Amino acid sequence: MSLFKLSRTAGVRMIKELFIGQFLHVTKATHIRGPFFKYLRPLPQAQVQMLQGFKWREQRLYSTSGPQDGCKEENDPKETISVTFVLKDGEEKQIQVPIGMSMLEAAHLNDIELEGACEGSLACSTCHVIVMDTDYYNKLEEPLDEENDMLDLAFGLTEMSRLGCQVIAKPELDGIRLAIPAATRNFAVDGFTPKPH
Amino acid sequence: MALFKAREFLYKGFSTFATNTKICVVGSGPAGFYTAEKLLKALPNAQVDIIDRLPTPFGLVRSGVAPDHPETKIVVNQFTRVAQHQRCSFFGNIKLGSSISLLDLRDLYHAVVLAYGAESDRTLKIPGEDLSGIHSAREFVWWYNGHPDCRNLNPDVKATDTAVILGQGNVALDVARILLRPTPELATTDIANHALEALQESAIRKVFLVGRRGPVQAACTAKELREVLGIKNLHIHIHEADLVKSPTDEEEVKNSRIQRRVYELLAKAAASGPPHSDAGRRELHFVFFRKPEKFLSSVDKKGHVAGVRFEKTVLEGSIPGKQIARGTGEFEDLECQMVLKSIGYKSVPIDGLPFDHLKGTVPNVRGRVVSNMSGDSIQLEEGLYVCGWLKRGPTGIIATNLYCAEETVASICEDLDKRASSSSFSSSPKPGREGLIRALDNQNVRVVPFSAWEKIDSAETRLGSLKNKPREKLTTWEELLKVAME
Ligand SMILES: Cc1cc2nc3c(=O)[nH]c(=O)nc-3n(C[C@H](O)[C@H](O)[C@H](O)COP(=O)(O)OP(=O)(O)OC[C@H]3O[C@@H](n4cnc5c(N)ncnc54)[C@H](O)[C@@H]3O)c2cc1C
Ligand SMILES: NC(=O)c1ccc[n+]([C@@H]2O[C@H](COP(=O)([O-])OP(=O)(O)OC[C@H]3O[C@@H](n4cnc5c(N)ncnc54)[C@H](OP(=O)(O)O)[C@@H]3O)[C@@H](O)[C@H]2O)c1
Ligand code: FES
Numbered sequence: 001m002s003l004f005k006l007s008r009t010a011g012v013r014m015i016k017e018l019f020i021g022q023f024l025h026v027t028k029a030t031h032i033r034g035p036f037f038k039y040l041r042p043l044p045q046a047q048v049q050m051l052q053g054f055k056w057r058e059q060r061l062y063s064t065s066g067p068q069d070g071c072k073e074e075n076d077p078k079e080t081i082s083v084t085f086v087l088k089d090g091e092e093k094q095i096q097v098p099i100g101m102s103m104l105e106a107a108h109l110n111d112i113e114l115e116g117a118c119e120g121s122l123a124c125s126t127c128h129v130i131v132m133d134t135d136y137y138n139k140l141e142e143p144l145d146e147e148n149d150m151l152d153l154a155f156g157l158t159e160m161s162r163l164g165c166q167v168i169a170k171p172e173l174d175g176i177r178l179a180i181p182a183a184t185r186n187f188a189v190d191g192f193t194p195k196p197h
Numbered sequence: 198m199a200l201f202k203a204r205e206f207l208y209k210g211f212s213t214f215a216t217n218t219k220i221c222v223v224g225s226g227p228a229g230f231y232t233a234e235k236l237l238k239a240l241p242n243a244q245v246d247i248i249d250r251l252p253t254p255f256g257l258v259r260s261g262v263a264p265d266h267p268e269t270k271i272v273v274n275q276f277t278r279v280a281q282h283q284r285c286s287f288f289g290n291i292k293l294g295s296s297i298s299l300l301d302l303r304d305l306y307h308a309v310v311l312a313y314g315a316e317s318d319r320t321l322k323i324p325g326e327d328l329s330g331i332h333s334a335r336e337f338v339w340w341y342n343g344h345p346d347c348r349n350l351n352p353d354v355k356a357t358d359t360a361v362i363l364g365q366g367n368v369a370l371d372v373a374r375i376l377l378r379p380t381p382e383l384a385t386t387d388i389a390n391h392a393l394e395a396l397q398e399s400a401i402r403k404v405f406l407v408g409r410r411g412p413v414q415a416a417c418t419a420k421e422l423r424e425v426l427g428i429k430n431l432h433i434h435i436h437e438a439d440l441v442k443s444p445t446d447e448e449e450v451k452n453s454r455i456q457r458r459v460y461e462l463l464a465k466a467a468a469s470g471p472p473h474s475d476a477g478r479r480e481l482h483f484v485f486f487r488k489p490e491k492f493l494s495s496v497d498k499k500g501h502v503a504g505v506r507f508e509k510t511v512l513e514g515s516i517p518g519k520q521i522a523r524g525t526g527e528f529e530d531l532e533c534q535m536v537l538k539s540i541g542y543k544s545v546p547i548d549g550l551p552f553d554h555l556k557g558t559v560p561n562v563r564g565r566v567v568s569n570m571s572g573d574s575i576q577l578e579e580g581l582y583v584c585g586w587l588k589r590g591p592t593g594i595i596a597t598n599l600y601c602a603e604e605t606v607a608s609i610c611e612d613l614d615k616r617a618s619s620s621s622f623s624s625s626p627k628p629g630r631e632g633l634i635r636a637l638d639n640q641n642v643r644v645v646p647f648s649a650w651e652k653i654d655s656a657e658t659r660l661g662s663l664k665n666k667p668r669e670k671l672t673t674w675e676e677l678l679k680v681a682m683e
Binding site for chain 1: 266268269271272274275418419420423454455458594595596597599600
């Protein structure tokens with residue numbers, strides 16, 4: 001657990017350092033990155049993954065795969081979990097997410113409108129999601145200070161809030177439901193018991 | 198055609214009748230770009246033009262966000278995709294109010310959204326405020342971020358070892374961090390070269406961050422605070438006595454997660470070891486419960502600041518979140534030769550625009566500009582909207598402008614629908630982009646399109662790569678326009 005945390009912190013730091021030197025690359029390359037918006041034609045998944053070979057991204061996937069699931073650098077693409085997103089209008093969308101992938105990436109690959117202004121580098125809070133079930137919330141690693149700092153600023157924060165870019169698919173999360181907060185929505189009535197902090 | 202239909206269906210409910218709606222967004226900061234993005238999605242037939250007074254887009258993401266926060270600036274990727282959308286255009290070097298009047302702009306478009314931010318400062322209105330050596334944090338930030346309007350600010354960081362920053366918001370913390378961070382760490386950021394060179398020779402060793410209220414009310418957020426507290430070889434000074442909480446304070450920290458976490462960080466920093474004096478070490482002092490009374494002028498350097506006189510304060514009021522600082526009549530002087538006022542930004546009014554001079558914002562109802570509010574009746578300016586800091590005042594992070602834009606765009610769509618169904622609208626085509634270009638041409642305004650910004654962008658990144666910086670910003674109007682027009 002603590003090892004896991006350490007590796008994640010190191011990952012974050014590495015991303016930061018990489019960014020300082022590589023801002024240029026990131027800026028240049030990312031516009032081909034994802035079917036982020038409706039008006040960009042989505043690429044087939046395989047192609048997107050191929051195009052995503054930026055250093056910082058590999059780094060993060062690598063460092064977040066954690067000791068307990070072993071370092072799966074070459075993920076078996078068939079190992080997926082099922083994740084349900086509850087969209088802003090209440091509609092639900094179930095998708096399959098490969099182990100090791102963040103919910104932000106998964107959402108974008110599946111055309112789900114989850115903002116990700118900083119593209120997963122823990123600097124924006126726009127990828128805020130709410131875990132709909134306490135059991136699943138408790139299966140997640142505790143948020144790092146860096147994530148909590150961004151959560152402080154998240155719109156419509158609840159006790160079950162997390163940042164989508166920091167929730168990484170792992171087998172125990174199979175069946176998790178994540179809501180994308182909307183200004184008009186009252187989560188208290190959506191049937192979850194808040195976890196005491 | 199089939200595709201077109203499908204789209205219409207997708208965006209049902211939103212102005213499906215309005216064909217060729219021409220909308221102009223003024224200001225290309227987060228508010229402007231989020232507005233454009235949401236408009237393009239909501240109105241499949243709208244043409245959206247974004248204009249900015251600078252040759253460069255992105256507002257405070259370029260000229261406000263600190264150079265050592267590259268991750269925060271990644272959002273420009275998203276904004277770039279918006280600018281490259283086929284129904285969207287960016288035109289730089291167009292200043293509303295001088296290149297074109299608001300009246301003329303409104304004639305050219307069905308709707309105009311003002312998102313031109315807050316480009317002036319709140320003032321303290323105390324004696325000595327115009328002494329030299331006193332700058333607003335806004336100018337100082339523009340200086341280190343290479344905004345062409347502050348290229349020649351030249352704050353004198355060599356002549357003094359002490360700087361006082363008034364205010365304890367995130368901007369104050371950014372400024373303190375830039376003054377105190379070891380320069381080798383700044384050298385690999387996109388900090389303006391003139392600022393880096395000045396800071397490399399900086400004599401500043403002590404920075405005071407002064408707040409009129411207590412640590413519970415500090416306006417900064419945990420992320421920024423953690424960062425400044427973590428600067429290498431920096432001694433943090435906080436008076437333990439200031440950390441004592443009143444029952445109302447206790448209530449505030451209980452109610453607000455941000456305040457609680459900020460307070461805890463400050464308390465932890467205060468507790469972690471007494472500073473042993475070590476020559477050359479840098480110091481950061483958090484000073485609470487002091488409000489500026491007057492600026493002291495120097496005896497030997499005429500017209501220059503030599504210090505700040507503060508009045509001690511206590512908090513008044515028992516409603517959590519609403520406590521205010523009241524002076525106690527006790528005063529204290531703090532010597533320094535540089536003062537940075539970081540007490541908030543303020544928007545600038547424009548001819549023909551309703552403006553609340555007290556708040557420094559445009560009166561509006563969910564983004565619709567209000568021309569007259571007398572009693573219960575509200576009169577709206579047809580086709581005129583606001584978003585971002587101009588609408589809400591100068592607070593909030595980048596993401597706040599996203600929700601702000603959602604609200605404004607919802608209002609625009611509702612109004613367009615209403616206008617469309619009253620049928621007068623469809624029969625009134627507007628010149629939009631072509632009309633704008635023609636009008637500017639007549640005024641001899643040199644427009645900088647997005648492709649010209651891309652030239653600036655690549656010139657900057659190329660210059661930066663020579664120095665291991667993500668970019669070396671062009672910092673004068675001449676250079677920017679020269680590269681843009683090449
Ligand atoms: C120093 C500083 C640091 C910040 N750091 C962060 C951070 O790290 N993270 C974060 O989330 N938020 C940060 N913020 C907050 C964030 O920058 C703001 O919330 C946001 O930029 C406000 O957006 P805006 O579009 O309303 O204004 P702006 O970003 O200011 O954009 C206004 C635009 O309008 C243009 N303009 C002005 N006048 C005219 C005119 N007359 N005609 C045409 N164009 C005009 C300007 O050139 C500018 O491009 C910071 C703010 C400041 C001041
Ligand atoms: N990294 C980031 O996320 C980041 C970085 C920079 C800026 N921003 C955001 O940008 C916004 C603007 O930041 P800001 O720092 O300019 O504003 P701010 O957060 O509103 O802080 C203003 C500070 O000035 C003080 N002040 C105001 N009037 C004063 C007076 N007359 N005398 C003495 N002190 C006075 C306030 O104290 P009182 O509380 O007593 O009024 C407060 O400490 C904020 O929302 C901020 O979060 C974010
Ligand atoms: S995408 Fe920015 S914090 Fe997750």
